[in-house]
Ligand SMILES: O=C(O)COP(=O)(O)O
């Protein structure tokens with residue numbers, strides 16, 4: 001019996017919900033390029049990758065708001081900044097973004113075991129979809145939900161509930177996989193078990209401190225005996 005089966009009473013879950021940024025893909029290099037392009041267009045200094053990494057996880061609008069606050073720019077700049085950021089990220093969102101080790105293998109193994117999968121990301125779908133296509137993993141997900149698809153983004157449970165309804169699977173048979181407090185709290189609010197990866201963008205709150213049901217350093221560990 002593997003780690004997942006042990007958690008689900010000897011069976012695999014019927015549905016696995018995946019977060020994207022920091023869980024399946026390392027997208028920060030491209031997000032940093034877009035954010036620095038935006039800051040420079042507003043006459044500010046580039047923030048650089050380490051800082052941008054700490055701003056990811058709550059959707060594009062929050063990322064841009066954090067960048068503006070860092071640069072000391074007023075909140076009224078937000079709309080113009082969003083336009084600049086979207087234009088820049090459209091051009092670079094697949095440039096350096098890569099799958100994490102074990103991500104493709106995990107998706108393949110779940111598909112081979114007939115487990116349904118859905119993507120629930122705070123990232124707008126206009127960026128998530130081309131990245132999934134570029135990396136050749138779009139076909140694994142029966143539905144792709146982004147931050148703008150529901151009333152409230154993660155940590156609210158809205159996206160998870162919609163994905164479970166789409167697959168006609170109950171919370172009891174669903175697993176959420178994510179890298180941040182937003183994922184763990186959304187899973188708890190939806191009554192879904194949650195596996196946390198230790199390598200993602202945790203906004204300075206190590207995922208283990210948020211009591212996920214499972215913790216893995218590589219997604220293939222879910223299948224470890
Ligand atoms: O866009 C973000 O801020 C994070 O997206 P995620 O939910 O896939 O981690």
Ligand SMILES: [Mg+2]
Nearest residue numbers: 019021022179
């Ligand atoms: Mg994430």
